[in-house]
Amino acid sequence: MGTTQLESVPEPKYWHLKTVLSEALDSEFSVGEILPNERDLAARFGVARATLRQALEQLELEGRLQRRRGVGTTVAPPRVGVAVGAEQHVWPGAAGDTWQPADSTLEVPPASVAAALETAADEPVHLVRRSRTTHGQPVAAELLYVPSSSVPDLSAIDAPSGTARARAVLRELHRLRLESQESAVELGSARADDAKQLDRLPGAPVLVVTTRFFAEGRTAALSVATYRADTCRLTFGDSGGVEIHENPARQAS
Amino acid sequence: MGTTQLESVPEPKYWHLKTVLSEALDSEFSVGEILPNERDLAARFGVARATLRQALEQLELEGRLQRRRGVGTTVAPPRVGVAVGAEQHVWPGAAGDTWQPADSTLEVPPASVAAALETAADEPVHLVRRSRTTHGQPVAAELLYVPSSSVPDLSAIDAPSGTARARAVLRELHRLRLESQESAVELGSARADDAKQLDRLPGAPVLVVTTRFFAEGRTAALSVATYRADTCRLTFGDSGGVEIHENPARQAS
């Protein structure tokens, strides 16, 4: 009689909890609604708070929940689609793009960036900082590295930093003919400064989009953009506008 | 003398730990090397094991470490770049793609998929399962949904499932002229079945790539591909081959 049930895999509590909560979110809560606090929820499900938190963390990772210290846990709206790799290649800052230039300075880039730009490891390059917002919420922070060789006539601007300088660098960059671009997406965790810009805690999961811009047969600029992974769905291709409303990461098992 | 140090932000222990470990990985360890076990490491740094694990989790999320139950923690190789949105649009399964068809059945898709395909909610569609490997490691699992209307002449195949059926569906699909495609990338967590295919635990972070294939003025197929977020860097654009070797998510703050 020992063979009636194999039950080979006892599902972890937090996994089961996540499923239960997920279904409750679908049926009993609406977007923006606040959940009971963690201590109450843990008590209600008869688990330790740490276990409950493990389930909440997963749901937040999937974009179902939003948690804010001192405030509470709320039901998150569906992820917003942000166009990243438009079919038509365009320089950063060209008419119609959704980035806001913030600042620009001359910096010695990290070694990995210098390698991609094919500049010497200690050679300073222009660093343009930009941010991107959708529906009033910050969704991305970008570092755009532009070697001096890509903007040779920048000397007219002698401001060491500032928004005007950022615009000037972009304007000069546009004089080059953009031949192609290529992007890569990977998972990362927010650095302290990015986290502040994105209104998240350091270490929050982010999607890092690295884009190389090619002109005149070489890498003319390199962009490292950090998107909030919890709220964003990055769209590539012909049109970023068409939406698949339900979160595919939430499909039933 | 109280004002000498503001020290307004006491950095969390796990965050500091992560930084220390990260530097140690750069300077004192090489790829594939195994780290001391968690209990020893925790003792060495004078923290609880849970705190140490929080740091390790972040490093694993960033692709720096690989942990396997019963085995240990090893230094991960750099993320492998996998081409996802090639410039040239191609049907799934066309010559030269890197996917391995595994199976195909007729299934009623999730509501979100039915909506994207513009089929009735209860109408079964062809579901092709494929997997993708690089350097011998599984990196992605895909569900490809193909409505019957896209492959009207499939009746020659009457096998209810199997690899041969998967190939037949793809072959019929190729008779349509692919007009365009669009993709979206978002963060998700591995469902139980995907996790098994990807050799990870359920809930592991994954990059979900949803691609719509357009032909004859409508959505002719929908692909939902689940990539391991720890080991993959998804490349879009002209050439997936050019590499930026250092992980940009790891740049110093």
Add this chain to the structure above:
DNA sequence: GAGTGGTCTAGACCACCGC
């Protein structure tokens, strides 16, 4: 069986927000 990472507990204190 020994050793690893994965799960779970029941507490404690801290940082932040809004009242």
Add this chain to the structure above:
DNA sequence: CGGTGGTCTAGACCACTCT
């Protein structure tokens, strides 16, 4: 100030892999 989520502890047991 009270309430929230974020961090941290010191244990325990479980699931898995390797020998």
